[in-house]
Amino acid sequence: MEISKIAKILDANIIVSNHDSKHKVKYGFASDLMSDVLTLEEEEVILITGLCNIQTIRTAEMANISVILYVRNKQVTDEMIHLAKENDMTIMQCNYSMFRTVGLLHENGLCPVY
Template sequence: MKIKKIAEVLDAQVVCGEKFIDNEVVCAFASDLMSDVLTLESEQLVLITGLTNMQTVRTAEMADINCIVFVRGKKVTPEMIDVASENNTVLIECKYSMFKTISMLHEAGLCPVY
C-alpha cells in the first residue's frame, strides 16, 4: 500500500516527508512500547503509535521504519520533524484511536507484521 493511501484512508495529515508518500509499505505494527518495535524484522513497515516523543522517531530510525502514524490526535514536535526529515521518514497525524486506525487500514488491505 502506498503511504499516500494510508493518509487518505485515515483522513490524516502528512506533516513530514511529503515527497516520500508514493513509497510502498507492506505491513503495519501498532505499539506504544518502543522496545517491542525494536524486536521486529520487517521491511516496508508502518508504525502506528500514540507515543509522541523523540524516542519514537529514534526507534524508527534504528529499526529502518520510514513511516509513522501518530494516533489519538497527537501532534508531533518541531524537533521530531527535524530528525524525521534527516532520515527521510514520513510522519502522519491521525485523529482516530489506535484500534480504529488499525481496523481501517486492515480493511483497506494492509497486513499485520504477524
C-alpha cells in the same frame, strides 16, 4: 499500501514528507512500547503509535522504519520533525483512535507483521 491511500483512508495529515506519495508499505505494526518495535525483523513497515516523543523517531531509525503514523491527534514537536527530516522519514498524523486506525488499515489490505 501507498502512503497516499493511508492518508485518504484515515483523513490523515502528512507532517513530514520524504517519500513519493506512491511509496508503499507492506506491513503495519501498532505499539506504544518501543522495545517491541525494536524486535521487528521485517522491512517496509509503517509504525502506528500513540506515543509521541523523540524516542519514537529514534526507534524507527534503528529499526529501519521510514514511515510513522501518530494516532489520537498527537502533536508532533519541532524536534521530532527535525530528526525525521534528518533520517528521510515520512511522518503522518490522524485524529482516529488506535483501534479505529488499525481496523481501517487492515480492512483495506495492510498486512500485520505477525
